[in-house]
Amino acid sequence: MNRRQILLGASSALTAAALGAGAWRSATGAMSAYESYSARLRAPLSGEIADVIRYATLAANGHNTQPWRFAVSAEAITIAPDLSRRTAVVDPDDHHLYVSLGCAATNLAIAAAASGRPGEVIIDGPLVRYVFTGGRRDDVDPLLAAIVRRQSTRADYDGREVPPRDLSSLQVASAVAGVDLAIVTAPADIAAIRDLVIAGNSAQMRDAAFMRELKEWIRFNPRSAMASGDGLFAAASGNPSLPTTLGSLAFDLLFDAAAENDKYARQIASSSGIAVFAAEQADPSHWIRTGQACQRFALEATRVGLKLAFINQPVEVAALRPELARLIGTTRRPDLVLRFGYGPTLPFSPRRPVDAVVGS
Known part of the structure; x- marks a missing residue:
């Protein structure tokens, strides 16, 4: 546990003592209630369209903004960007936003087929359409069960190597036309990417606008x-869980670059490898394809018992992209960076209800 976590934990204990246990629970909510809420979000898939969309919303997305809108017709389910949920500072060109649509499209296609609605994903510029093809599909994608278990696990891993067969299965599962995947396992190369993550994190935390936007989410x-x-x-x-007012104050006083950089260095050192995705073009349709590849990678990683977390600072800070591209041997713009390995299960992220993401 680092200094920041110790201080936050101490402030939590002092505040809980001052408020009393009942007032503390009222201010923060009980984790048991959150676990029940999370279990409902990840309940088994039914045959309802609403449930298919629920599975789609469990996809990875930047800052967990869930920047998507779903529209259902007799012929298709369309996913459109919800630009009201942009993160303009960390993602000024909406790169992560469109990646998020691709992640959701992957979950949607797997869940829709499993519910008896086989179809085809069509990318039309900034939109994604899952077009029903009719008939039945009796086989279920083995990645279906991973949808409800996948998470971005921002914790230390145990450093174990991933067997070659599983590294190969990650590469195969995430193959999408127009998207390259580099899996980095050599310690020297991991250390070089770590240095870029730290450089990017330092630059972002010096940016007051970035910090305001992060705090909002x-x-x-x-x-x-x-x-x-x-x-x-x-x-x-x-x-630790804190009342919102205290958490906001702790963020302002205790969230500092040195502690965060130490955490990233330790977590990357504990990882088995790093995955870097790069699309052949930098435009919304290719960013959506990157999201498709990333989500399939994440689901396959979950299926074989791996945890993963995004470390996107070297792609979010534009000045660092050329060096990251050089490290993985590409001339393309790198799109996403994830670390992976064997680690614990943490509480899952929240999701909005289906009726909040359906309609115009």
């Missing part, structure tokens, strides 16, 4: 996470 306790259904739930990163 943090949910400091179960109550606020369930109320909003979105954002970065503190407990999902192994942080």
Whole structure:
């Protein structure tokens, strides 16, 4: 546990003592209630269209903003960007937003087929359409069960090597036309990417606008996470639950680059490898394809018992992209960076209800 977590934990204990246990639970919400809420979000798939969309919303997405809108017709389910949920500072060209649509499209296609609605994913510029093809499909994608278990696990891993067969299965599962995947396992190369992550994190944390935007999306306790259904739930990163006012104050006073850089260095060192995705073009349709590849990678990783977490600072800070591209041997713009390995299960992130993401 680092200094920041110790201080946050101490402030939690002092505040809980001052408020009393009942007032503390009222201010933060009980984790048991959050666990029940999370279990409902990840209940088994039924045959209903609403359930197919629920599975789609469990996809990875930037800052857990869930920047998507679903429209259902007799012929198709369309996924459109919800630009009201942009993160303009960290993602000024909406790169992560469109990646998120691709992640959702992957979950949608797997769940729809499993519910008896086989179809085809068609990318039309900034839109994704899952077009029903009719007939039946009796086989179920083996990645279906991983949809409800996948998470971005921001914790230390145990450093074990991943067997070659599983590295190969990750490469095969995430193959999408127009998207390259580099899997990095050599310690020297991992260390070089670590240095880029730290450089990027330092640059971002010096940016007051970045810090304001990040803070807006943090949910400091179960109550606020369930109320909003979105954002970065503190407990999902192994942080203590705090009343929102205290959490906001702790963020301002204790969230510093040195402690975060130490955490990233330790977590990357504990990882088995790093995955870097790069699309052949930098436009919404190719970013959606990157999301498809990334989500299939994440689901396959989950299926074989791996955890993973995004470390996207070297792609979010534009000045660092050329060096990352050089390290993985490409001339393309790198799109996403994830670390993977064997680690614990943390609380899951919240999700908005289906009726909040369907319609115009």
